[in-house]
Amino acid sequence: MDTVPSHVRSRIMSSITGDNLKPETAVKEALNHLGIVFERNSKRLPGRPDFALIGRRTAVFVHGCFWHCCPKHGKLPATNTGFWAAKFDANRRRDNRATKELRQHGWSVITVWEHDVKLGQAHLRRLLSSRISACLARRTSGQKRS
Secondary structure (H helix, E strand, O other), X not given: OOOXXXXXXXXHHHOOOOOOOHHHHHHHHHHHHOOOOOEEOOOXXXXXXXXXXXXXXXXXXXXXXXXXXXXXXXXXOXXXXXXXXXXXXXXXXHHHHHHHXXXXXXXXXXXXXXXXXOOOHHHHHHHHHHHHHHHXXXXXXXXXXX
């Protein structure tokens, strides 16, 4: 049960902008450390990926466990469940639509979850490096999905 009054919770939730949050900043630092060139929040790509690795035709989305209903940690809030169920469903549909459109245009898609970021920079760098390498290997071998 929420211990904060609804008007305060509303103000808190509306203040979350989605720009330059800790997970995105951590991914940015990891990509920079790996020497990977990227474009932030590319408006010209479907779904406006958090990071577009243009030369590698790879999009990276950084998903918060709450907002994108993480399979490991996502749970429906106990209050206003109808609203949240619809919100999470709409978020999942939007994410799936963006991924499908990107793949139709020949892009690979990588999703980094907030819980991956919390494991630290070393883990995040290994994760990104291996996923980007896998995307490139699939592309050169002729496989379509990433």
